[in-house]
Amino acid sequence: MLRPELIEFSLDNQKAELKIVPNLHGPITEDDLLQLLALPDFSYLCPLHAVITQAVIQVNQLHPQDEGNIELFFEIAERRDAEISFEIASDKMQASMALTAAYGGKSLGLRDVLQNLKLQRISMGLSKAKIEALLVEFATLSPGEKCHSVIANGRAAVNGSPAKLERKVSLARERLLQPQHNSDGTVDMRNLGAIIMVKPGNLLIEKHPATQGVNGYNVYGETLIAKPGKDLKFTAGNGTEFAANNPNQLIATVAGQPVETPSGMQVDDVLQIKNVDVGYGHVDFKGSVLITGDVGEGMVVKSHGDITVMGFVDSATLEAKGDITVSKGVIGRQLKDLSLSTKLIAQGQISAQFVQYSQLKAKGNILVTKQLLHSHTQTQQQLIVSDASARRGDLVGGKAEANKGIKAVAIGATADTKTELFCAMELTELKQQLKQLDQSIKSMVVAGLNIEAQLRKLPPKEQWQADAMMVEQVKVMLEEKRRTVVFRTQEELEFEALKLEIEGYYKHYRIDALKHVFSNVELHVGTAFQRTQREHGPCQISNKNQEIRFDYSH
Template identity: 60%
Template sequence: MLTPDLLHFSSDNLFAELTLVPTTHGPVSEKEILQLLTLPEFNTLFPIDFSIKKAVKDINALAAQDEGKTKQSFKIAERRDAQIILETSNDKMQATMTIVAAWGGRTVQLPDVLHHLKKEGISMGLSRLKIEAMLKKVQVLKPGESVSSVIAHGKAAVNGTHAKIERKVPLARERLLHPQEREDGTVDMRNLGSVVMVAPNDLLMVKIPATEGSKGYTVLGEVLPATAGKDLPLMAGDGTHLDPADPNKLIATVAGQPVETGSGMQVDDVLQIKNVDVGYGNVEFKGSILISGDVCEGMQVRSSGDITVMGFVESAVLEAEGDITVSKGVLGRQLGGNELSTKLIAQGQISAQFVQYSDLKSHSNILVTKQLLHSKSDAQGTITVSDTSGRRGDLIGGTAYAEKGICAVTIGATADTKTDVYCAMKLDELKQHLKELDEGGRNLTVAKLDTEARLRRLPPKEEWQNDSVMVDQVKMMLAEKHRIEEELNRELTEKDLLAKEVEGYYDFYFIEAKKHIYSNVEIHIGSATQRTQREHGPCQVHNLHGELNFDYGNKK
């Protein structure tokens, strides 16, 4: 049996040394040696496993030999200081600290932690409370036990919000969906209310400016830039001006009908006509047109603002730089070939209750509240065929194209009427534009770096600050740098928005039927095409990996 006096500290007090005479103390076992290390003065030391095994091997080998009379010493345990292990996440947004309790060595103090943090470059988002809590836990740990905790968090950059423009007055097209309520609570579908008019000094629009966002940082102190929100210009049109006290407010300067433009509003004079017929003649007016009756066969109406028809449009041509709103029906017939007798062309939205055998083209949206029959409809936005309740709205026959999606209560008919619907056909164009933005961004970045390099090569300011020519050159270089930075920021913001649209293109733009899609409906979404062979219930139809997918569980 090994006695305690055989184990002692080395001269530097860092190791536990075991001194044995093989012929006297051998043979020995690892268990006996480890038992010695349980003595109070040695039980906090770290056992050196390979040295213990060597001691057993050497002592036992010499126990029965003459050479075994010589003392053998082995360092079987050592003091180990506490360890600090720091790890950062792959994105450098989080730092974790692990402290391993000391084996009879030096414990960890706050200055040790701070030294290690500085050495690893971890400087931001630190929690002193968590660090101090860990140091308290370490004090009660057994030798070699550890405690871990996240002690630093980075801060993600917060991108700016995009500018928004809020309209504060109604438009003529909105009257179609809001007929007047009678005193008894019923609705008068023939009375759509008075003409929407504004007076001087009325507030038309309010712009909520874009924000710059706030920068973030990693735990290593690296700055994470924020993307500024995309600005939207608020432009004063005819009959309006920006409020001198607040350029984010658009104010009417004259009385008239408000018309939405691409970047603001204008207030139009309103030409009021009872009927547009042979007796009145064709109409072309700079402003908005209100027709309280009908537009009759063969007539043409053109407006630089909105066109509102309270009655019917029959085999006529309407063109508007604003919206076209027909309170009742749009009626046409087939001419030779694929020509239709009625044409409605609008830069804004086209709205009607009923449309048949007509050609509709809108740079915005098309809204039909009851039926869209055997027509050619082309919208750069959406096509909606539905009333406000979602119970009625039939899209039957003809061709309907809407880049940003089609929603109808029913598409097709029980009689298997051939109906073609298209949406989301411009992905390749968007990808090409994204590529051009990427290339433009790279060119601007090169130009920015070149300008910055030329500025850095300037001699010290005191050498040229009194040279007016040099001062002007420096001002021009700084102005150019600022211009490039602004343009680069705009392109990066546009690229970011476009990249998100491209990435979720077929999630954003799809075809929806609230009740039915009947057979013989040919559906085109991007390159995916399918002609229905049976009736489908309420569903959304998406382009999923190049094939059409009917989703019956994703109904709104």
């Protein structure tokens, strides 16, 4: 080991100096020098390894030479103050702090941490407990050791929830899923209970307003603006009014049948008929129509509200701006031109227990509780062929098209009846809508920037506030700016909702078979197609990478 006298502090007491004569003390190794630095007086200094390596090389090179009699001088260690550093996440939502213990230099305390946080502009989401815990750990470190921890977290903005309309009364279509219980506890599937009627003053529907959301912040204290929830149009239809003490409640003003509308409800006058046949004639009524019996062959029933048929519809045409509900069966036949003799067309939903050889077209859901046979159904929403217990519901033959999925207990038949199913066919159109919304939002951003630029170019207010024409122009610009912001916010909410729908399109819009899918069923989910060659058990059928996928795990 080298003699301790070879190392001493510099005049400013900041560095360890090595004074060595190669011929006298060499050859040496790096370990020799590190042993000198391990002496009690120098053990807390930071070794300068590059200098140590260079010292060993020079000393050993000069050791056997005449020049080796000259004393060499090297600064092989130094004091270093404790260090503090920060790492900020790319989204500015998290800050970590690292503390490095001093090599004989100045240490760090809470005041130093606070000063450095101020210099780094880290001001929000700080955890005093985590900072103090890190300082406690820091105090136990050996020279040069490091400790680190997350000491600040931002708070993400919480977007507002969308407005919701909560209906407080039942509708005629819901009676199909609510058969009456007998006194002995059994269920009478033929008794669907009383017709749904309301009286003046009954609460029909309540709006839960959209919320504004809660703004967030990042660790720099910058505000993250929350997006408000999307509002819903809420209007009073015929026979209704808003409650005097609550504008979010809609009540009935007349007695009649409640009918759901896209933005609220209305109460219709009800035309009650026993049977619609040749003896009664066609029906075209501005309210809702209740037929306690049947609709006969060749008859046409049109309604501006709902159509409810307690009996059968046989080879007839029903058109409603509301829902169509048939308590028993919808029966038709195939004509010579291959068209179907019964047609049901609704702006709302279509519900029935049994349907055969009929054409059904609805903007809302189509619900068949027992059997849908050899028919052509089209809905912009979902086709459901199932009773309330999901034990019965056969979809056999014909063609079924449902934009937002098909659910049935059994699809096809053991006799290999050809059955065609189409769902989730609108992805291309939705993507086009998203693109158009994106372009519209960008154009409104540009329009808003142009208005702001015009406002910035205005002279000081005191120069024009007495000019009525100028004041009016400024008001117009400010109102246009406000309208642009409102429209842009609405379209941004629509954009986000549509984007989420597209991202989960094939996950949500699929075919669900609750018990069976038989052979010879043509499955179309988006662009994916497959004809079943065998029977499948309960499964979810979806589009996976443009191929039909059967998932039996559910």
